[in-house]
Amino acid sequence: MPAPSVAAIQAIMREGVPLAAAWGIEVLAAEAGVALVRLPFRPDLLRPGNTVSGPALMGLADVAMWAALLSVTEGRDESVTSTMTVNFLRPAGAVPVLAEARLVKRGRRMVFGEIILRAEGSDDITAHVTTTWAVIAPAG
Template sequence: MTTPSHPGPSPAEIQAILRRGVPLAEDWGVEVLAAEAGTALLRLPARPLLLRPGNTVSGPALMGLADVAMWAALLSVSGGRDESVTSTMTVNFLRPAGAGPVLAEARLVKRGKRMVFGEILIRAEGSEALAAHVTTSWAVIAPG
């Protein structure tokens, strides 16, 4: 657990952990813009590979972004060590995200000893309109 005298890992450190743990995040160019106190803001840059017909970011790309955003939020409160795994994810696609960069804002809603519940809001960069609303639960696995 981090304290004010022992700050958590920086966004750059969390980004490095994410990219090592989920190599797809590196392939997609996922960036950690902020991560602290159980919240995280991640950016998925525009990439033709991630588009679906209709010239918008695909559902699988948005779900992957949501998943790593929640892990970044967890890493922000665990000193950069967290081996928890996704148990459930519910995604409500509200509107197309478009072909440009996408932002995911994750927050821990409840962090228990065995389960974590979180929420992720996804929107096109530069827009306030939600493209997707995601809720997720994770099974806590203590670091080895």
């Protein structure tokens, strides 16, 4: 079966994580275990210092990894985040943020991933994230 479209992955993500819809997170690309996701600028996601907050960046990273997973699971995935390590390297500023997620290893029980976050229009890395997801076997 073909991989779901970007629009389908975005719809699944927004339904499964309503916060992603509330924040307006967009799936720009998702194929073969790699996804590019965008968090639009929102003043309510800023922290003191006029930069996107850590919780918003972590949420973006988490849904970006799910988009990458959905691209290889025919849009059906109930895996859950087990661990997430975030290294904040520099402030993003008051701009949209891009998250590029990729599956590093997909096993039967665990999935390992990496996400790079950047301020839109910048090559500088805002945050480097590694994550592990526990695979939830479908009932049946």
